[in-house]
Each structure stands twice: as structure tokens, then as C-alpha cells.
Amino acid sequence: MSDQEMDMEEGGVVKQFMFVNRKAPYGTIYALEGLEVVLISAAFEQDVSMAFIDDGVYELKKGQDTKALGQKNFSPTYRALEGYDIEKLYVEKESMAVRGLTVEDFAVDVTVLDHAEMAAKMAEQDVLISF
Amino acid sequence: MPMIEAAGKSFEVDEEGYLINLSDWDEGIAAYLANEEKVELTPNHWEVINFLREYYSEYQIAPAIRVLTKAISKKLGADKGSNKYLYKLFPYGPAKQACKIAGLPKPTGCI
Amino acid sequence: MLHIVNKSPYERNALESCLRLAINGSAVLLIEDGVYGAVKGGSFEGALQAALPGLKIYALGPDLSARGMADRVLDGVSVVDYGGFVDLVAEHSNCQSWL
Numbered sequence: 001m002s003d004q005e006m007d008m009e010e011g012g013v014v015k016q017f018m019f020v021n022r023k024a025p026y027g028t029i030y031a032l033e034g035l036e037v038v039l040i041s042a043a044f045e046q047d048v049s050m051a052f053i054d055d056g057v058y059e060l061k062k063g064q065d066t067k068a069l070g071q072k073n074f075s076p077t078y079r080a081l082e083g084y085d086i087e088k089l090y091v092e093k094e095s096m097a098v099r100g101l102t103v104e105d106f107a108v109d110v111t112v113l114d115h116a117e118m119a120a121k122m123a124e125q126d127v128l129i130s131f
Numbered sequence: 132m133p134m135i136e137a138a139g140k141s142f143e144v145d146e147e148g149y150l151i152n153l154s155d156w157d158e159g160i161a162a163y164l165a166n167e168e169k170v171e172l173t174p175n176h177w178e179v180i181n182f183l184r185e186y187y188s189e190y191q192i193a194p195a196i197r198v199l200t201k202a203i204s205k206k207l208g209a210d211k212g213s214n215k216y217l218y219k220l221f222p223y224g225p226a227k228q229a230c231k232i233a234g235l236p237k238p239t240g241c242i
Numbered sequence: 243m244l245h246i247v248n249k250s251p252y253e254r255n256a257l258e259s260c261l262r263l264a265i266n267g268s269a270v271l272l273i274e275d276g277v278y279g280a281v282k283g284g285s286f287e288g289a290l291q292a293a294l295p296g297l298k299i300y301a302l303g304p305d306l307s308a309r310g311m312a313d314r315v316l317d318g319v320s321v322v323d324y325g326g327f328v329d330l331v332a333e334h335s336n337c338q339s340w341l
Binding site for chain 3: 020022030053054092094115118119120122123125126127128130131
């Protein structure tokens, strides 16, 4: 075991974790599973952020109504993230633009980054977890 | 799925006794579930149960304990937003036990 | 940083997004159906060549061979075996999988 891992067991080292979301909400289980893992990760008191890229930006779309689908509408849960101290939600500008979305379309407050800024943000992470 | 008869109705629960259909819940069922958990419901219990139901209806998840205490302390005062206070009301774990009585699924992030 | 792409660029946008979001100096490893992005004559040849000065691009040999593509790997793309895959993971501090 490395020194860094030893420190972590003692509650010392805080790592930067980024959860990368690239899938739309209901067609596959990725988005929901990703969100649940993020909520669980909050218990470990690490520096957690979420990135929304490609179809992942659709997860944040306002006004989702799944009644007729018989599936749970989990979009309100993104609004609970703040209470879990997960406040860094990054959305890639180019992914929004090609889908005709603006920040007004989102159910939560986000930070919009262009692809170069997003790339830099990803590169500085200790751990990236993809959904 | 096991079925349970209570308050003149029958409803489905999972292996751990959590209600399957949130819409089955009413105060009679809460009283039945509380009795199963050997919890005697007082106005202080109801305050937490109602809080949990409101939280769920807003966010579609049952909060983790840390989030629950923080949110309760904001809404009902710091004296109630503590693990100690909540464990006194729900000795087998506020998140698990109170959520069960409130008819919610087991909290996400409950490890 | 290491990026891993395992989807055909003709079916998914994983390679395209990876190339857009990989900073200069990063490594990109194409595996499974991702190796179709590393070959000559396809419509991604231009995109890959444009990215090559800034990125190190690798393709997994066993996946190329299995698909009959081992003889048409783009110049500048390095072919690695499973040992090379492990080395790449070990020598980079972080990794993004473009699922």
C-alpha cells in the first residue's frame, strides 16, 4: 500500500473525483446508476464533481415527465446534490450547442465550460468515473 | 413479494419490510409499520416522518443520514438536527427506520 | 492522462468526443470496436491525423487482428499488445474510459 493510500485511510488525503456523464436519461440505465454512485460517493467526503458531455446534457433538462413510461423520474434528484455538498456541475458548451440547449433548459445551476476548459478540468482529476 | 394486512388494507413490502408502492402509504400503515419496529409514534416522530415524505416528494430520494440531519437542523432547529436526537426517536437508525415508517425506499447512500 | 475508446466511431461519438476533450500530451488507446477508428481509408483518418501531433495514439493489436484490420493501421498509430495496455495504464496517473 502506498503512503498516499495509508493517509487516506486515516482521513487525510482528499482526492478529486469526477463523474463523467455522457448518456441520456431513460434509454439506458447509465444516467440513473451514475447519479446513485455520486450520491453514495458523497459519504466519503472527497472532492466530487460531475461533468455532463454529449447526451449526458439531456439528464439535466427541465420538465421531464415519465408518468406514461412507468419509470421513476429521477431528474428532481439532481437538485438534491447541493444538500450532499456536490456543487460542481460542469456542462460542456459544445455538447449543449449541437443539441440546441441553453442554461435556461436545465433544472439545476451549472457551470458551462468550453471543450478546452472541460479537457483541462478532466486532466487535473485524480480519478474519473464514466457513465 | 410478501403482502401485509394493516389498517383494513393489504399492501406489498420487500424482503426488508419497505413498502413497494409509495402511494399505498397512509397514517394507518405508518402506525402499523411503527408497531412492527417497536416505535411508539409521538408528535416528534411525526415531524421527522413528514419531513422525510416532503423531502422524498421534492427530490425523489430518501436522504442519507448526514444530509437528513443537516436539512432537519435548517428546518426544525439545530437541537433536532442531530444524530443523537434522531437515534433517540428511531433507535435502529433514523434513516432506515424512519424511512420505512414513512413508506419510503431505503436511503440512497445508506451503507 | 490516458483515454480509452472501445466503440466504433461509425456507431458512437466516443472517439470524436475523446479527440475534442483530450489535452495535448495525452495518450489515446483504441480497443475492441474502437480499433476501427485507427485504420487507413476510413472517414476518421483525417481526424486522427490532425490529432496525432498533440496526442499519442495506440491501438490494441489482438483487437485489430481479430477484426482483420492489422494490416491497415494508420501511420503514427502504435500497436500494443496486452502487456503494452497494462504499461499504458500504469504509466498514466489518471484515465478516462469513453464508454
